[in-house]
Amino acid sequence: MNTIILAGGKSSRMGENKALMKIGGKRIIDRLIEEFIPVSEKVIIIANEELPQIDDSVLILEDSETFKGQGPLAGMLTGFTAAGEGLCFVVACDMPLASNKLARQLEQTIIDKKVDAVIPVADGQIHPLFAVYNTRILKDVIETLKDDKRAVKSLLDRIEVEYIEIGNSSVLRNMNTKEDYLEAKNIIERRELH
Numbered sequence: 051m052n053t054i055i056l057a058g059g060k061s062s063r064m065g066e067n068k069a070l071m072k073i074g075g076k077r078i079i080d081r082l083i084e085e086f087i088p089v090s091e092k093v094i095i096i097a098n099e100e101l102p103q104i105d106d107s108v109l110i111l112e113d114s115e116t117f118k119g120q121g122p123l124a125g126m127l128t129g130f131t132a133a134g135e136g137l138c139f140v141v142a143c144d145m146p147l148a149s150n151k152l153a154r155q156l157e158q159t160i161i162d163k164k165v166d167a168v169i170p171v172a173d174g175q176i177h178p179l180f181a182v183y184n185t186r187i188l189k190d191v192i193e194t195l196k197d198d199k200r201a202v203k204s205l206l207d208r209i210e211v212e213y214i215e216i217g218n219s220s221v222l223r224n225m226n227t228k229e230d231y232l233e234a235k236n237i238i239e240r241r242e243l244h
């Protein structure tokens with residue numbers, strides 16, 4: 051499995067690049083790289099601005115010119131193209147609690163069920179930006195973007211998806227605002243103190 055970290059958003063609600071914010075003295079992007087390198091053949095980051103000092107083993111790419119900045123689907127297009135045939139785990143750069151354990155569970159499910167994507171559901175909410183996809187859906191990603199549909203949900207309507215209920219999980223917590231950041235920071239720093 052390859053891992054694609056989506057980091058090409060505008061972070062407009064946060065007011066600063068979410069990927070580069072620090073928790074416990076470490077940037078969130080570096081936390082994600084460390085978490086997913088051990089379970090990935092390749093880790094690929096899709097970003098639209100410079101990310102300084104990233105681990106040498108990680109590939110950093112930009113959105114394609116055609117769909118630049120058009121949302122997470124544009125990043126998935128670049129990531130799936132670079133990854134080639136096979137399975138890709140997609141994670142947003144604003145999920146500092148993301149764990150490789152859950153990613154591996156999703157990977158096992160996509161292998162067993164032979165579907166196009168496996169997406170976790172928590173508290174009735176789907177999390178397509180923490181999910182495993184088979185890159186054979188690349189053409190569906192392109193068609194969705196060409197139809198000017200930017201929501202990942204529009205892609206899901208075209209492909210075969212297995213949803214897995216995982217209950218109430220902080221692993222899937224994402225951060226859009228300063229308040230979300232402080233909550234995630236508290237959880238992680240408290241955990242790392244013990």
Ligand SMILES: Nc1nc2c(ncn2[C@@H]2O[C@H](COP(=O)(O)OP(=O)(O)OP(=O)(O)O)[C@@H](O)[C@H]2O)c(=O)[nH]1
Binds near residue numbers: 063118122126143179
């Ligand atoms: N490559 C790429 N990633 C994106 C793009 N838009 C959003 N993302 C990523 O998708 C994830 C979810 O993004 P959002 O929180 O919805 O959007 P955002 O632009 O980061 O933040 P806001 O500007 O506050 O909406 C984050 O990891 C973003 O970095 C894009 O156009 N290209």
